[in-house]
Amino acid sequence: xxxxxxxxxxxWHNGPAPGAFYNFPGASTTPQDFRxxxxxxxxxxTSIVALQYKTGVVIAGDMLGSYGSLARYRNxxxxxxxxxxxxxGAGGDYADFQYVKDIIEQKIxxxxxxxxxFKLKPKSLYCWLTRIMYNRRSKFDPFWNxxxxxxxxxxxxxxxxxxxxxTAYADKIxxxxxxxxxxxxxxxxxxxxxxxxxxxEARQLVEKCMEVLYYxxxxxxxxxxxxxxxxxxxxxxxxxIDVNQxxxxxxxxx
Amino acid sequence: xxxxQYDSDAITWSPQGRLHQVxxxxxxxxxxxxxxxxxxxxxxxxxGLKRSAHELSTHQKKVLYIDDHIGCAIAGLTSDAxxxxxxxxxxxxxxxxxxxxxxxxxxxxxxxxxKAQVTTQQYGGRPYGVGLLIGGFDKIAGPKLYQFCPxxxxxxxxxxxxxxxxxxxxxxxxxxxxxxxNAKRDELIIYGLHALRDSLPNNYELTVHNTSVLVVxxxxxxxxxxxxxxxxxxxxxxxxxxxxxxxxxEEVGTKKDSEQEQHERDLSMQLDE
Numbered sequence: 319x320x321x322x323x324x325x326x327x328x329x330w331h332n333g334p335a336p337g338a339f340y341n342f343p344g345a346s347t348t349p350q351d352f353r354x355x356x357x358x359x360x361x362x363x364t365s366i367v368a369l370q371y372k373t374g375v376v377i378a379g380d381m382l383g384s385y386g387s388l389a390r391y392r393n394x395x396x397x398x399x400x401x402x403x404x405x406x407g408a409g410g411d412y413a414d415f416q417y418v419k420d421i422i423e424q425k426i427x428x429x430x431x432x433x434x435x436f437k438l439k440p441k442s443l444y445c446w447l448t449r450i451m452y453n454r455r456s457k458f459d460p461f462w463n464x465x466x467x468x469x470x471x472x473x474x475x476x477x478x479x480x481x482x483x484x485t486a487y488a489d490k491i492x493x494x495x496x497x498x499x500x501x502x503x504x505x506x507x508x509x510x511x512x513x514x515x516x517x518x519e520a521r522q523l524v525e526k527c528m529e530v531l532y533y534x535x536x537x538x539x540x541x542x543x544x545x546x547x548x549x550x551x552x553x554x555x556x557x558x559i560d561v562n563q564x565x566x567x568x569x570x571x572x
Numbered sequence: 573x574x575x576x577q578y579d580s581d582a583i584t585w586s587p588q589g590r591l592h593q594v595x596x597x598x599x600x601x602x603x604x605x606x607x608x609x610x611x612x613x614x615x616x617x618x619x620g621l622k623r624s625a626h627e628l629s630t631h632q633k634k635v636l637y638i639d640d641h642i643g644c645a646i647a648g649l650t651s652d653a654x655x656x657x658x659x660x661x662x663x664x665x666x667x668x669x670x671x672x673x674x675x676x677x678x679x680x681x682x683x684x685x686x687k688a689q690v691t692t693q694q695y696g697g698r699p700y701g702v703g704l705l706i707g708g709f710d711k712i713a714g715p716k717l718y719q720f721c722p723x724x725x726x727x728x729x730x731x732x733x734x735x736x737x738x739x740x741x742x743x744x745x746x747x748x749x750x751x752x753x754n755a756k757r758d759e760l761i762i763y764g765l766h767a768l769r770d771s772l773p774n775n776y777e778l779t780v781h782n783t784s785v786l787v788v789x790x791x792x793x794x795x796x797x798x799x800x801x802x803x804x805x806x807x808x809x810x811x812x813x814x815x816x817x818x819x820x821x822e823e824v825g826t827k828k829d830s831e832q833e834q835h836e837r838d839l840s841m842q843l844d845e
Contacts, residue, residue, distance in 0.1 A: 434678050435712060442671040449670050 365497030382539035440469030452484025604647035642708035647735035
Protein backbone atom coordinates (compact mmCIF):
# COMPACT_ATOMS: atom_id res chain seq x y z
CA UNK A 319 0.00 0.00 0.00
CA UNK A 320 2.88 2.45 0.81
CA UNK A 321 5.80 2.76 -1.60
CA UNK A 322 8.42 3.44 1.02
CA UNK A 323 8.57 3.79 4.77
CA UNK A 324 9.57 7.45 4.26
CA UNK A 325 6.04 8.39 3.28
CA UNK A 326 4.27 6.56 6.07
CA UNK A 327 1.54 8.50 7.85
CA UNK A 328 1.87 9.32 11.58
CA UNK A 329 0.79 6.62 14.00
CA TRP A 330 -1.83 8.96 15.43
CA HIS A 331 -2.91 12.53 14.74
CA ASN A 332 0.13 14.78 15.40
CA GLY A 333 2.00 11.66 16.47
CA PRO A 334 5.35 10.11 15.43
CA ALA A 335 5.76 8.90 11.85
CA PRO A 336 8.17 6.12 10.83
CA GLY A 337 11.37 7.54 9.37
CA ALA A 338 10.67 11.06 10.56
CA PHE A 339 12.01 13.03 13.50
CA TYR A 340 9.35 13.49 16.12
CA ASN A 341 9.15 16.79 18.02
CA PHE A 342 7.58 16.10 21.38
CA PRO A 343 4.88 18.68 22.03
CA GLY A 344 5.88 21.47 24.42
CA ALA A 345 9.66 21.19 24.01
CA SER A 346 11.48 23.55 21.66
CA THR A 347 15.19 22.97 20.99
CA THR A 348 15.76 26.10 18.91
CA PRO A 349 15.81 29.41 20.77
CA GLN A 350 12.57 31.30 20.16
CA ASP A 351 14.08 34.73 20.03
CA PHE A 352 17.58 35.90 19.37
CA ARG A 353 17.43 39.02 21.45
CA UNK A 354 20.29 39.69 23.76
CA UNK A 355 19.65 39.46 27.45
CA UNK A 356 20.85 42.41 29.50
CA UNK A 357 23.01 45.04 27.90
CA UNK A 358 25.78 47.46 28.34
CA UNK A 359 24.99 51.14 27.69
CA UNK A 360 26.83 52.71 24.75
CA UNK A 361 26.44 56.50 24.61
CA UNK A 362 25.62 57.67 28.09
CA UNK A 363 24.51 60.82 29.87
CA THR A 364 25.42 61.56 33.47
CA SER A 365 23.58 63.06 36.43
CA ILE A 366 20.23 64.79 36.65
CA VAL A 367 19.66 67.33 39.41
CA ALA A 368 16.07 68.04 40.42
CA LEU A 369 14.49 70.06 43.19
CA GLN A 370 10.92 70.78 44.25
CA TYR A 371 10.25 74.25 45.65
CA LYS A 372 7.16 75.96 47.00
CA THR A 373 5.29 76.57 43.74
CA GLY A 374 7.03 74.27 41.24
CA VAL A 375 9.94 72.04 40.28
CA VAL A 376 13.36 72.51 38.65
CA ILE A 377 15.20 69.84 36.65
CA ALA A 378 18.72 70.26 35.24
CA GLY A 379 21.18 68.10 33.34
CA ASP A 380 24.29 68.70 31.26
CA MET A 381 24.45 68.17 27.52
CA LEU A 382 27.19 65.60 27.15
CA GLY A 383 26.87 62.17 25.52
CA SER A 384 29.88 60.18 26.72
CA TYR A 385 31.22 57.25 24.74
CA GLY A 386 32.75 55.39 27.65
CA SER A 387 35.45 57.71 28.92
CA LEU A 388 35.45 59.81 25.72
CA ALA A 389 33.47 63.08 25.87
CA ARG A 390 32.13 62.45 22.39
CA TYR A 391 28.84 64.29 21.75
CA ARG A 392 28.67 67.71 23.31
CA ASN A 393 25.13 68.67 22.31
CA UNK A 394 22.78 66.00 23.62
CA UNK A 395 19.71 67.63 25.09
CA UNK A 396 18.07 65.38 27.67
CA UNK A 397 15.49 67.52 29.36
CA UNK A 398 12.14 67.20 27.63
CA UNK A 399 8.99 69.29 27.96
CA UNK A 400 6.22 66.70 27.71
CA UNK A 401 3.30 69.11 28.03
CA UNK A 402 2.38 72.25 29.96
CA UNK A 403 2.31 70.26 33.18
CA UNK A 404 5.20 67.82 32.86
CA UNK A 405 8.96 67.96 32.34
CA UNK A 406 11.15 64.89 32.03
CA GLY A 407 14.89 64.48 32.48
CA ALA A 408 16.90 61.36 31.71
CA GLY A 409 20.36 59.96 32.36
CA GLY A 410 21.94 56.74 31.19
CA ASP A 411 21.92 55.28 27.70
CA TYR A 412 21.11 58.04 25.24
CA ALA A 413 19.64 55.75 22.57
CA ASP A 414 17.19 54.26 25.04
CA PHE A 415 16.21 57.78 26.11
CA GLN A 416 15.57 58.74 22.48
CA TYR A 417 13.35 55.68 22.02
CA VAL A 418 11.30 56.36 25.12
CA LYS A 419 11.12 60.06 24.18
CA ASP A 420 9.60 59.12 20.82
CA ILE A 421 6.99 56.92 22.50
CA ILE A 422 6.05 59.66 24.97
CA GLU A 423 5.83 62.26 22.21
CA GLN A 424 3.57 59.95 20.21
CA LYS A 425 1.37 59.55 23.26
CA ILE A 426 1.01 63.32 23.47
CA UNK A 427 0.14 63.51 19.77
CA UNK A 428 -2.52 60.81 20.21
CA UNK A 429 -3.93 62.77 23.10
CA UNK A 430 -4.04 65.97 21.05
CA UNK A 431 -5.90 64.09 18.33
CA UNK A 432 -8.52 62.88 20.80
CA UNK A 433 -8.97 66.51 21.83
CA UNK A 434 -11.32 65.67 24.68
CA UNK A 435 -10.05 68.01 27.37
CA PHE A 436 -8.05 65.39 29.27
CA LYS A 437 -4.30 66.03 29.49
CA LEU A 438 -1.59 63.64 30.67
CA LYS A 439 -0.65 64.35 34.29
CA PRO A 440 2.81 64.04 35.93
CA LYS A 441 1.85 61.17 38.26
CA SER A 442 0.25 59.30 35.37
CA LEU A 443 3.40 59.56 33.24
CA TYR A 444 5.51 58.55 36.24
CA CYS A 445 3.31 55.52 36.93
CA TRP A 446 3.31 54.47 33.29
CA LEU A 447 7.09 54.81 32.98
CA THR A 448 7.51 52.73 36.13
CA ARG A 449 5.40 49.95 34.61
CA ILE A 450 7.42 50.03 31.38
CA MET A 451 10.78 50.04 33.13
CA TYR A 452 9.85 47.23 35.48
CA ASN A 453 8.43 45.19 32.65
CA ARG A 454 11.62 45.51 30.63
CA ARG A 455 13.83 44.61 33.58
CA SER A 456 11.69 41.54 34.15
CA LYS A 457 12.49 40.45 30.60
CA PHE A 458 16.22 41.06 31.21
CA ASP A 459 16.18 43.74 28.52
CA PRO A 460 16.10 47.04 30.42
CA PHE A 461 15.99 50.60 29.22
CA TRP A 462 19.33 51.55 30.74
CA ASN A 463 18.06 54.91 32.00
CA UNK A 464 17.22 56.93 35.04
CA UNK A 465 14.17 59.13 34.44
CA UNK A 466 13.12 62.11 36.52
CA UNK A 467 9.53 63.29 36.10
CA UNK A 468 8.49 66.68 37.43
CA UNK A 469 5.32 68.69 37.24
CA UNK A 470 2.29 70.13 38.91
CA UNK A 471 -0.73 67.96 39.68
CA UNK A 472 -3.91 69.18 41.39
CA UNK A 473 -2.14 72.38 42.34
CA UNK A 474 0.72 70.58 44.08
CA UNK A 475 4.26 70.22 42.69
CA UNK A 476 5.36 66.63 42.03
CA UNK A 477 8.83 65.13 41.53
CA UNK A 478 9.53 61.43 40.96
CA UNK A 479 12.18 59.13 39.54
CA UNK A 480 12.29 55.67 37.93
CA UNK A 481 15.44 53.69 37.26
CA UNK A 482 16.36 50.81 34.97
CA UNK A 483 15.17 48.28 37.56
CA UNK A 484 11.78 49.88 37.82
CA THR A 485 12.53 51.26 41.29
CA ALA A 486 10.42 54.37 41.64
CA TYR A 487 10.03 56.96 44.34
CA ALA A 488 8.92 60.55 44.71
CA ASP A 489 10.69 63.15 46.82
CA LYS A 490 11.39 66.86 47.09
CA ILE A 491 15.04 66.43 46.14
CA UNK A 492 15.99 63.91 43.45
CA UNK A 493 19.41 63.52 41.82
CA UNK A 494 20.61 60.64 39.70
CA UNK A 495 24.06 59.34 38.86
CA UNK A 496 26.91 61.14 40.58
CA UNK A 497 24.44 63.80 41.58
CA UNK A 498 22.99 61.35 44.09
CA UNK A 499 26.29 61.38 45.99
CA UNK A 500 27.40 64.95 45.48
CA UNK A 501 24.35 67.13 44.83
CA UNK A 502 21.78 65.53 47.15
CA UNK A 503 23.68 66.37 50.38
CA UNK A 504 24.21 69.95 49.13
CA UNK A 505 20.52 70.38 48.36
CA UNK A 506 19.32 68.71 51.55
CA UNK A 507 21.49 70.96 53.62
CA UNK A 508 20.23 74.08 51.88
CA UNK A 509 16.56 73.04 52.12
CA UNK A 510 16.95 72.25 55.82
CA UNK A 511 18.16 75.80 56.43
CA UNK A 512 15.47 77.33 54.21
CA UNK A 513 12.45 75.04 53.70
CA UNK A 514 10.38 77.52 51.70
CA UNK A 515 12.47 78.11 48.62
CA UNK A 516 11.38 80.58 46.02
CA UNK A 517 11.84 79.96 42.34
CA UNK A 518 14.94 82.16 42.17
CA GLU A 519 16.53 80.51 45.22
CA ALA A 520 15.83 77.02 43.90
CA ARG A 521 17.37 77.87 40.56
CA GLN A 522 20.50 79.29 42.18
CA LEU A 523 20.91 76.14 44.23
CA VAL A 524 20.63 73.94 41.17
CA GLU A 525 23.14 76.09 39.28
CA LYS A 526 25.57 75.70 42.18
CA CYS A 527 25.11 71.93 42.05
CA MET A 528 25.85 71.86 38.32
CA GLU A 529 29.04 73.80 39.01
CA VAL A 530 30.19 71.38 41.72
CA LEU A 531 29.31 68.38 39.57
CA TYR A 532 31.43 69.77 36.74
CA TYR A 533 34.41 69.99 39.08
CA UNK A 534 33.95 66.52 40.53
CA UNK A 535 32.18 64.24 37.94
CA UNK A 536 34.74 63.04 35.40
CA UNK A 537 32.01 62.41 32.80
CA UNK A 538 30.41 65.86 32.98
CA UNK A 539 30.43 68.98 30.80
CA UNK A 540 30.09 72.71 31.60
CA UNK A 541 27.09 73.24 29.31
CA UNK A 542 23.64 72.31 30.66
CA UNK A 543 19.89 72.64 30.30
CA UNK A 544 17.59 73.74 33.08
CA UNK A 545 13.81 73.33 33.03
CA UNK A 546 11.23 74.77 35.41
CA UNK A 547 7.55 74.24 35.91
CA UNK A 548 5.92 76.95 37.90
CA UNK A 549 2.27 77.37 38.85
CA UNK A 550 2.15 80.77 37.22
CA UNK A 551 4.51 80.42 34.30
CA UNK A 552 3.95 76.92 32.94
CA UNK A 553 6.78 74.73 31.64
CA UNK A 554 9.99 76.29 30.29
CA UNK A 555 13.16 74.52 29.15
CA UNK A 556 16.20 76.77 28.99
CA UNK A 557 19.59 75.99 27.62
CA UNK A 558 22.36 75.65 26.82
CA ILE A 559 23.66 77.50 29.87
CA ASP A 560 27.34 77.66 30.73
CA VAL A 561 28.60 76.68 34.15
CA ASN A 562 30.15 79.55 36.05
CA GLN A 563 33.61 78.02 36.37
CA UNK A 564 35.91 79.23 39.13
CA UNK A 565 39.29 77.57 39.14
CA UNK A 566 40.95 79.98 41.58
CA UNK A 567 41.20 77.28 44.22
CA UNK A 568 42.79 74.80 41.81
CA UNK A 569 46.37 75.49 42.89
CA UNK A 570 45.42 74.67 46.48
CA UNK A 571 44.17 71.19 45.67
CA UNK A 572 46.70 68.39 45.30
CA UNK B 573 -40.14 45.02 0.53
CA UNK B 574 -36.57 43.91 -0.13
CA UNK B 575 -35.60 43.60 3.50
CA UNK B 576 -35.25 39.83 3.44
CA GLN B 577 -32.79 39.84 0.56
CA TYR B 578 -30.29 42.15 2.23
CA ASP B 579 -30.43 41.13 5.85
CA SER B 580 -28.50 37.83 5.98
CA ASP B 581 -25.27 39.28 7.30
CA ALA B 582 -24.08 42.41 9.03
CA ILE B 583 -21.98 43.64 6.15
CA THR B 584 -24.56 43.87 3.36
CA TRP B 585 -26.12 47.21 2.51
CA SER B 586 -29.73 47.41 1.42
CA PRO B 587 -30.57 49.50 -1.65
CA GLN B 588 -31.98 52.12 0.73
CA GLY B 589 -28.55 52.44 2.35
CA ARG B 590 -29.40 50.55 5.55
CA LEU B 591 -27.72 47.76 7.45
CA HIS B 592 -30.66 45.63 8.49
CA GLN B 593 -28.75 43.37 10.87
CA VAL B 594 -27.67 46.43 12.85
CA UNK B 595 -31.26 47.63 12.98
CA UNK B 596 -32.44 44.19 14.09
CA UNK B 597 -29.84 44.37 16.86
CA UNK B 598 -31.41 47.65 18.01
CA UNK B 599 -34.73 45.79 18.19
CA UNK B 600 -33.16 43.32 20.59
CA UNK B 601 -32.62 46.17 23.03
CA UNK B 602 -36.35 46.81 23.02
CA UNK B 603 -36.96 43.23 24.10
CA UNK B 604 -35.17 43.87 27.37
CA UNK B 605 -37.00 45.41 30.31
CA UNK B 606 -36.79 49.12 30.93
CA UNK B 607 -33.65 50.85 32.19
CA UNK B 608 -33.59 54.54 33.13
CA UNK B 609 -30.74 56.97 33.68
CA UNK B 610 -30.76 60.62 34.73
CA UNK B 611 -28.32 63.15 36.14
CA UNK B 612 -28.28 66.33 38.17
CA UNK B 613 -25.43 68.75 38.60
CA UNK B 614 -23.96 66.51 41.30
CA UNK B 615 -25.33 62.96 40.99
CA UNK B 616 -26.00 60.32 38.37
CA UNK B 617 -28.71 57.73 39.00
CA UNK B 618 -29.25 54.51 37.04
CA UNK B 619 -32.36 52.41 37.53
CA GLY B 620 -33.44 49.05 36.17
CA LEU B 621 -36.62 47.02 36.17
CA LYS B 622 -35.56 43.48 36.97
CA ARG B 623 -37.48 40.65 35.31
CA SER B 624 -37.51 37.10 36.55
CA ALA B 625 -37.87 34.19 34.15
CA HIS B 626 -40.47 32.59 36.37
CA GLU B 627 -41.53 32.70 40.00
CA LEU B 628 -38.87 30.27 41.11
CA SER B 629 -35.85 32.17 39.78
CA THR B 630 -34.26 35.39 40.95
CA HIS B 631 -34.67 38.64 39.10
CA GLN B 632 -32.10 39.33 36.39
CA LYS B 633 -29.45 41.91 37.29
CA LYS B 634 -29.96 45.14 35.37
CA VAL B 635 -27.48 47.57 36.86
CA LEU B 636 -23.77 46.85 37.25
CA TYR B 637 -20.74 48.35 38.98
CA ILE B 638 -17.95 49.13 36.57
CA ASP B 639 -15.56 51.22 38.65
CA ASP B 640 -15.72 53.40 41.74
CA HIS B 641 -16.86 56.26 39.57
CA ILE B 642 -18.76 54.46 36.78
CA GLY B 643 -21.89 52.32 36.71
CA CYS B 644 -23.89 50.80 33.89
CA ALA B 645 -27.53 49.80 33.26
CA ILE B 646 -28.30 47.20 30.57
CA ALA B 647 -31.23 46.35 28.32
CA GLY B 648 -31.17 43.46 25.88
CA LEU B 649 -29.02 40.33 25.67
CA THR B 650 -27.59 39.89 29.14
CA SER B 651 -24.74 37.69 27.92
CA ASP B 652 -23.55 40.40 25.54
CA ALA B 653 -23.86 42.87 28.39
CA UNK B 654 -21.56 40.71 30.53
CA UNK B 655 -18.88 40.74 27.84
CA UNK B 656 -19.09 44.49 27.42
CA UNK B 657 -19.06 45.19 31.16
CA UNK B 658 -16.07 42.87 31.55
CA UNK B 659 -14.32 44.92 28.86
CA UNK B 660 -15.22 48.19 30.56
CA UNK B 661 -14.02 46.94 33.92
CA UNK B 662 -10.69 45.82 32.46
CA UNK B 663 -10.17 49.17 30.77
CA UNK B 664 -10.90 50.99 34.01
CA UNK B 665 -8.54 48.77 35.97
CA UNK B 666 -5.83 49.29 33.38
CA UNK B 667 -6.19 53.04 33.61
CA UNK B 668 -5.83 52.88 37.39
CA UNK B 669 -2.89 50.49 37.26
CA UNK B 670 -0.84 52.01 34.45
CA UNK B 671 -1.77 55.67 34.82
CA UNK B 672 -2.92 56.02 38.42
CA UNK B 673 -5.92 57.87 36.98
CA UNK B 674 -9.61 56.95 37.00
CA UNK B 675 -10.74 56.28 33.42
CA UNK B 676 -12.46 59.31 31.86
CA UNK B 677 -15.99 58.18 31.00
CA UNK B 678 -15.92 59.82 27.59
CA UNK B 679 -12.88 57.81 26.62
CA UNK B 680 -14.33 54.58 27.97
CA UNK B 681 -17.51 54.98 25.96
CA UNK B 682 -15.50 55.88 22.85
CA UNK B 683 -13.50 52.66 23.25
CA UNK B 684 -16.74 50.71 23.59
CA UNK B 685 -18.00 52.36 20.43
CA UNK B 686 -14.85 51.42 18.54
CA LYS B 687 -15.14 47.84 19.77
CA ALA B 688 -18.78 47.59 18.71
CA GLN B 689 -18.19 49.20 15.33
CA VAL B 690 -15.97 46.29 14.32
CA THR B 691 -18.94 43.97 14.73
CA THR B 692 -20.91 46.04 12.22
CA GLN B 693 -18.23 45.73 9.56
CA GLN B 694 -17.06 42.12 9.75
CA TYR B 695 -18.41 39.05 8.08
CA GLY B 696 -19.39 36.06 10.15
CA GLY B 697 -20.17 37.93 13.36
CA ARG B 698 -23.07 39.97 14.62
CA PRO B 699 -23.50 43.28 16.40
CA TYR B 700 -23.85 43.30 20.20
CA GLY B 701 -27.51 42.92 21.12
CA VAL B 702 -27.52 45.14 24.18
CA GLY B 703 -28.07 48.80 24.89
CA LEU B 704 -26.22 50.39 27.78
CA LEU B 705 -26.76 53.44 29.91
CA ILE B 706 -23.35 54.33 31.29
CA GLY B 707 -23.33 56.81 34.13
CA GLY B 708 -20.39 58.18 36.02
CA PHE B 709 -18.62 61.05 37.65
CA ASP B 710 -15.48 62.68 36.28
CA LYS B 711 -13.41 65.15 38.28
CA ILE B 712 -13.00 67.34 35.21
CA ALA B 713 -16.22 66.80 33.27
CA GLY B 714 -18.60 66.34 36.22
CA PRO B 715 -21.54 63.91 36.14
CA LYS B 716 -21.98 62.18 32.79
CA LEU B 717 -24.62 59.89 31.30
CA TYR B 718 -24.08 58.10 28.02
CA GLN B 719 -26.43 55.92 25.97
CA PHE B 720 -24.69 53.18 24.00
CA CYS B 721 -26.46 51.44 21.08
CA PRO B 722 -25.72 48.21 19.19
CA UNK B 723 -25.12 50.38 16.13
CA UNK B 724 -21.98 51.54 17.95
CA UNK B 725 -23.36 55.04 18.30
CA UNK B 726 -23.17 56.66 21.68
CA UNK B 727 -24.92 59.76 22.94
CA UNK B 728 -24.22 62.12 25.81
CA UNK B 729 -27.57 62.48 27.60
CA UNK B 730 -29.17 64.49 30.34
CA UNK B 731 -31.63 61.63 30.94
CA UNK B 732 -32.60 58.54 28.98
CA UNK B 733 -34.69 55.39 29.10
CA UNK B 734 -34.21 52.25 26.99
CA UNK B 735 -35.87 48.86 26.71
CA UNK B 736 -39.40 47.59 26.50
CA UNK B 737 -42.15 50.22 26.95
CA UNK B 738 -39.53 52.87 27.60
CA UNK B 739 -41.36 55.50 25.52
CA UNK B 740 -43.58 56.37 28.49
CA UNK B 741 -40.50 56.70 30.68
CA UNK B 742 -38.87 58.97 28.14
CA UNK B 743 -42.00 61.10 28.02
CA UNK B 744 -41.91 61.49 31.78
CA UNK B 745 -38.22 62.40 31.68
CA UNK B 746 -38.76 64.97 28.93
CA UNK B 747 -41.64 66.59 30.77
CA UNK B 748 -39.64 66.93 33.99
CA UNK B 749 -36.19 67.58 32.54
CA UNK B 750 -35.86 71.08 33.98
CA UNK B 751 -36.31 69.75 37.52
CA UNK B 752 -33.35 67.38 37.43
CA UNK B 753 -30.42 69.80 37.31
CA ASN B 754 -30.81 71.10 40.85
CA ALA B 755 -32.49 68.07 42.41
CA LYS B 756 -31.00 66.60 45.52
CA ARG B 757 -29.90 62.94 45.65
CA ASP B 758 -33.13 61.44 46.96
CA GLU B 759 -35.30 63.70 44.82
CA LEU B 760 -33.41 62.60 41.74
CA ILE B 761 -33.88 58.93 42.60
CA ILE B 762 -37.59 59.45 43.07
CA TYR B 763 -37.89 61.13 39.68
CA GLY B 764 -36.10 58.10 38.26
CA LEU B 765 -38.46 55.71 40.03
CA HIS B 766 -41.43 57.55 38.60
CA ALA B 767 -39.95 57.28 35.13
CA LEU B 768 -39.30 53.57 35.66
CA ARG B 769 -42.80 52.95 36.91
CA ASP B 770 -44.27 54.55 33.83
CA SER B 771 -42.89 51.66 31.79
CA LEU B 772 -45.02 49.18 33.75
CA PRO B 773 -48.53 48.22 32.74
CA ASN B 774 -51.29 49.46 35.04
CA ASN B 775 -51.69 46.45 37.26
CA TYR B 776 -47.98 46.09 38.06
CA GLU B 777 -46.01 47.95 40.70
CA LEU B 778 -42.38 48.58 41.53
CA THR B 779 -41.27 46.40 44.41
CA VAL B 780 -38.06 45.94 46.33
CA HIS B 781 -37.43 42.76 44.33
CA ASN B 782 -37.86 44.09 40.82
CA THR B 783 -36.24 47.50 41.19
CA SER B 784 -32.52 48.19 41.26
CA VAL B 785 -30.99 51.62 41.72
CA LEU B 786 -27.39 52.76 41.44
CA VAL B 787 -26.02 56.16 42.46
CA VAL B 788 -22.65 57.71 41.75
CA UNK B 789 -21.33 61.17 42.56
CA UNK B 790 -18.23 63.04 43.63
CA UNK B 791 -18.59 61.92 47.23
CA UNK B 792 -20.41 58.66 46.71
CA UNK B 793 -18.59 55.65 45.35
CA UNK B 794 -20.64 53.82 42.71
CA UNK B 795 -22.95 51.52 44.63
CA UNK B 796 -26.22 49.65 44.27
CA UNK B 797 -28.75 50.83 46.81
CA UNK B 798 -29.77 48.37 49.54
CA UNK B 799 -33.27 46.91 49.69
CA UNK B 800 -34.20 48.87 52.82
CA UNK B 801 -33.40 52.18 51.23
CA UNK B 802 -35.27 51.22 48.08
CA UNK B 803 -38.31 50.32 50.15
CA UNK B 804 -38.17 53.69 51.84
CA UNK B 805 -37.88 55.52 48.54
CA UNK B 806 -40.68 53.49 46.91
CA UNK B 807 -43.00 54.48 49.71
CA UNK B 808 -42.45 58.08 48.73
CA UNK B 809 -43.71 57.64 45.19
CA UNK B 810 -47.00 59.31 44.34
CA UNK B 811 -49.79 56.77 44.05
CA UNK B 812 -50.55 55.66 40.51
CA UNK B 813 -54.12 57.00 40.33
CA UNK B 814 -52.99 60.39 41.61
CA UNK B 815 -50.32 60.55 38.88
CA UNK B 816 -52.85 59.79 36.16
CA UNK B 817 -55.03 62.64 37.37
CA UNK B 818 -52.06 64.94 37.21
CA UNK B 819 -51.22 63.82 33.68
CA UNK B 820 -54.79 64.39 32.50
CA UNK B 821 -54.73 67.80 34.12
CA GLU B 822 -51.55 68.68 32.19
CA GLU B 823 -52.93 67.38 28.90
CA VAL B 824 -56.01 69.57 28.98
CA GLY B 825 -55.64 72.49 26.67
CA THR B 826 -52.02 73.72 26.53
CA LYS B 827 -50.34 74.04 23.16
CA LYS B 828 -47.02 72.98 24.57
CA ASP B 829 -48.36 69.55 25.46
CA SER B 830 -49.74 68.89 22.03
CA GLU B 831 -46.37 69.78 20.53
CA GLN B 832 -44.78 67.30 22.88
CA GLU B 833 -47.27 64.64 21.91
CA GLN B 834 -46.52 65.24 18.25
CA HIS B 835 -42.83 64.99 19.00
CA GLU B 836 -43.43 61.69 20.78
CA ARG B 837 -45.36 60.39 17.83
CA ASP B 838 -42.54 61.37 15.51
CA LEU B 839 -40.00 59.61 17.73
CA SER B 840 -42.04 56.43 18.00
CA MET B 841 -42.49 56.37 14.24
CA GLN B 842 -38.75 56.45 13.73
CA LEU B 843 -38.29 53.59 16.13
CA ASP B 844 -40.92 51.37 14.53
CA GLU B 845 -39.46 51.59 11.04
